[in-house]
Amino acid sequence: MLHALREGGGGALFLTGDTGLGKTTLLDLAAHRAGPWVKVARARGQAMEVELRLGLAAQALEPLGGLRLGPSAIAAEPAESRVAVWLRARAWLETTASTTPVLLLLDDLHWSDPDSLELIAFLSRRIREVPVGIIAGLRPWPPAARELVDQLVADGTADSVELAPLSRPGAQLMLAELLSRQSEHRVRVDGPDGGDLASRAWTLAGGNPFLIEQLAKIVVSEGGLPEPEGIDLGEFRRVLLLSTFAALPSQAIEYARAASVLGSEFRLALVPPVASLDPEQAADGLEALFGNGLLTETRRGWAAFAHPLVARAVYEDLSPVRRIRLHARAFERLAGLGEVSLAAHHAVAADLVGDPAAIAAVTAAGDASMGAGAVRRAVEHLQAAVELCAGEVPGMLWLRLGEAWLAAGQPAQAAECCRSAASAADLVGAPRVRALRLLARAMAFASDIPSSGRAAEEALEYARASAPETVGSVIVEQVHAVWQSSGPAPASVLIDALYGERELRDAGLRAMRSFVNYYAHADAGALDELSALVGDDTDLNIGEDQNSPFDPTLLYLSIACLSERFDDEERVRGRARERAAARGLIHAQLALDISKVDSLLRQGRLTEARGVLDDCGRVADVVPLMHETIDLSRAALACECGDTGRARALLTAAGTPHLMWMSRVWAAHLEALIRLNDEDTDAASAGYLDLERLIDELGVRDPCVVPWAPFAIRAHLRSDRLEDAERVCGRVEAVMHDLPGMWPRLTASAGRAGLAAARGDRRSALALYTEAVALPVPLPLERARVLLDSGSWLRRVNQPLAAREHLAEALEIAERAGAVGLAARAAAELRVAGGRRRSRREPRGQLTAQETRVASLASQGLTNAEVAHQLSLSVKTIETHLTRIYRKLSVRSKRELRAHLPRPEPADHWSGLG
Structure with a gap:
């Protein structure tokens, strides 16, 4: 070490x-x-x-x-x-x-x-x-x-x-050293007699060094040791440890007995009242114990037995009745001093069943432990309090124990306690609602979604009748259970049925309704409502309900990411994470980090995503509910990086079945994507057909939620399932005008282009690929895949120059992002097309397609913000592009840029393909 x-x-x-x-x-x-x-x-x-x-x-x-x-x-x-x-x-x-x-x-x-x-x-x-x-x-x-x-x-x-006991030779060496310190002692342990003496000492002591020390004292005082044969060694060792007490006065023995109940080290002031000794008796007893070397002072006001074995022997020598009586006195003394945590131990050891003071002290100790975050100790205290109640357990105590079990990561035990709490006659009103809500949450965590839903329904029914002030939070709990297991459509139906006019003032409920309806109905207005709720001046209680997905900030981040509003998303996430960190909310911090991983993957920032996932992994074991999500995120990253072997292993680690609908969809997408990357196109196509049926069952209308559609189209096209590919294109086209992002338009155009190419319609394929490539989509890897598709098609129809332009840009994007698999496919296609990869330091004056679009708009006098708005990019991204553009063209301003832009290609650049 x-x-x-x-x-x-x-x-x-x-x-x-x-x-x-x-x-x-x-x-x-x-x-x-x-x-x-x-x-x-x-x-x-x-x-x-x-x-x-x-x-x-x-x-x-x-x-x-x-x-x-x-x-x-x-x-x-x-x-x-x-x-x-x-x-x-x-x-x-x-x-x-x-x-x-x-x-x-x-x-x-x-x-x-x-x-x-x-x-x-x-x-x-x-x-x-x-x-x-x-x-x-x-x-x-x-x-x-x-x-x-x-x-x-x-x-x-x-x-x-x-550590093993001393060996026989070791015991002999130790005994020899101890006896050699007694100059008047003449017994040798290195001769025949001494060897026998050492052997007896080793047997009697069981090789324990401390007991050999005690036996050495007997040898000095009595000149020898008894034969071990016929001796009950356990009883002999106990008597050996207690032998020194035999000649002590009674007050010393009573003092030692009381002290042993308090531990091998104890506070001196506590012993007299526990031993029922007056000050003079206690002083005499203490003096005798110190004088005989049975106690030693350890720190001011504290003493300890000469050895823990001595303390244990004294304690075990107590009769059960005396032991219980001493523990009861210790409880009374410590409870009187207000030291409830220490008093609780003695209340349990004294078996003070039915004693209100003992129950109150042990319960208070549990509450104090919960307040300090010591949930394991809280569970032990509160469980002990339940046992002391002897069947007459208050509902609130059951509820506290249930909360402790859930905090300790034991949902099954928590659920049992919550059932007992909810059935207790003395638990009414808001506390009973709280017990039912906790039961719903515990059952969800225990993977029993149906029972979770029933508990939430019971909580809502009771809340409406007896605790109307809790209705909003109960609706969240009930929709939570349905959302997690059954998906957006059932959750949308449920919330519309439960959402009453009286709840309109509840911002959390409004946010939840907007969020659910966005997923179920592609309601673009949800983004505006959530944006207003999480504006810069809003002081949100981030993560107040730790295990609910309906925190307004997390809801906003999810939809902002799908809408490609990455700058706004990052700004809101930064504020939310600062508040969560300041409040010590680990679940909220981890949920925010996982949402960032999703965003980074969509933006092609794979190295950053890996770093965030590594940070998540360092605390994943203390937030077990996030394990599955982290494993699936890692699998998605591995797919983007071309490591299908690792992706498979991570999917296996995530396990099945996936009880949360989002996990089921992601797992199905990744399994089909791995097959597609491995060129097992028929299996990939079949997998995406299964996934499509699952999405219909769940009612997920927005295709951006899990970006499966373009991969499904590719799989169907490569398997000659053109009707299936066309249907997926139609799904995307049906909602793309309702959604704020550009990705659905890119998917639809590229998908239609692939269909046209498969049917031999070159003119339509060219027009659609041209349209797709020109779309300002801030998702570089999605753009690279479309460039690869179009470049591969152009190569196949004998247009190598145009093909090389697209393939080279696809390769550059993939390499910059670290998307190894995509880069390898682009590089292979580029080689076949007779092209070379672009130098990492591009020739001066040569702009990428994206840089050309940025330069064209900037040269018209638009501000960086206006260019960013038109291209749906961030201002920072536009600034980065302009820096590279100025360097390549050797210009210093937008005015100079106008004179240096390359002349645009004629409209019929690819007209020969007709």
Whole structure:
């Protein structure tokens, strides 16, 4: 581990073994060996502090400086707060380690709180490439830490070393060293008698170094050890650990018993009331324990047993009745001090079933943990509170536990709790609506869409009758379930049926209705309404409902992308992401990033899309609901880059069946596209026929949602299914005038051109390809594919000069974008056409077709904004084009540009093709 830190890498190493085998000694050795060139932080789990949320992690990280693991100042959803803490810790560690390697040494990890364990697991999976090391020691019990370690080792993200007891020779060496310190002792352990003595010590102690120390004391005092034969070794070891207490006064024994309930390390002030000792008795007992070396002072006001084995032996020696009584006293004392998290543990250990104070304290501890984002601890507390209620569980407690389970990523358990909450007689009004809404969401996450829909319907029926103020949010929940599973058409029918006049003032509902109707009816007015809702001056509650797709900003971004308004989309997304980051909303940030990937892919910015997807991948495991979307986005990127093998693997990783309709459509499109790229055209055509039927079933009218249509047309044409290709062209033409973007027009013109070419109608094919190539479409890869289609056709009809122009531009676009597969096809066609690829540094004076269009408009005196508007491009893109145009033509202004433009080609440039 230390070598890895020196080399700039990191990792996690776990030392596992029972008490007394040397885990702490090894951590001491690691700290010593690290030296001054490593920043070392140490922390130790405590049984008494196991209830403190993020206690171990904060103890390890916060003393290094500059990091606080508590929730952010702006309140977020519990699940969001939890993940935000993880990301903040990771980013801080990476920044700190960029100047000095960091080594975290964690002792007694088995006493960690569960949220610290989750954070340690999160970090362990992400430190291989940075100089951050984690070395932790733990026992097999309690089992939570050991189970986590086993999982990390199985995943290949951590290493584990199992510490074994001392061997027989090792025990002999240790015993010899211990006895040699007693100068008056004459028993040798290196002779025959001593070998037998060492063997007995090894057997009696089970190879445990601490117990061998205790046996050495017996040898010194009594001159020998009993024969192991016939001895109950477990009982012997327990008696051995407790033997020192036998001669102590009763107040010392009572003090030790109370202390053992509080943990191997404990606060001195807590012990007297738990032990029911007055101050004088407590002082006498404490003095006796310290005097006999059974306790040691660890820090101001704190003490610890000489060894955790001693503390465990004292605790296990308590009768069940005495143990429960001591835990009950500990609960009373800690609850009286307001330390509900610590008191909760003792309330459960004391089995205070039906005790209102205990139930209230454990519930409060759960609420406090949820508020801090420590959802695993919240689940444990709230589950314990339910058990203490002994069947008389309040509905609100069931609801709180359901929220905790859902925040912890366990929707099935959340659903069970929500059902219990909704059926509780004492849960009425808005809280009952909340339980039904949560049930609908949990069932959706558990992939039971029908049950989710029924819960949403029940919530709406109840809300209309008993909690009308909640109707708007319930409509969102119900339409959400239908939208996710059944598609735009059923969701549109449902929202029109539910949307009443009283909801017209609800901006979120208006946004949702516009969005659904855009998908179902190609309603271009939706973009204007959503644009007004997310204008520059609007302070949106981005991601307030974390798992709903109907956030106004995300809805706007989706439609703006389909409408090719990329500049507006990027501006709104930037503002939305800043707010989401400031509020610690991880789900919202990830959803915004995924929407950006879709936009970048459409714009041919593949390298940027890969970078955003890599960032998404770093947090994907903490937002499990996004796994499928991320895998499908990666598959789409792999297709664009020509890596069909990786695309197939990613589709497999995304899994089936896809319960969200958008995932089903994307998966079907990508599967057919992979076959098309592999020249399996008949299978691709059949796949697109299946996809078309699915789209009709879902009621997706806008063909831009998933850009399947041009690929379907190509597949049908190559399989001689001209009627199918014509039908797809007709689908696009039926809506293209209702849609604001240029892509549908490009698809229709290019598709009709392909049909004309397949039927031998050269004049029509030429006119349609010319029309398609001239369209100002801000989607470079779509333009490149049309150029490739037209160039390939021109080559086949013996027009190599025109073919080479189109093929060279297609190749240039594909290479610039990194679309390897498309570039390879364009390069192959260009070679057959007898052309050469353009130099990356184009000859001075030679403009691309797009640059010619920009130059022509600019030379007429139009502003950059006016040129951008006419060509449906961004102003920044126009500025980039003009910079290249000025450089190629050696001009400095639009006025000079007019005199240097190449003379336009005559109208019958390709007239010989008739």
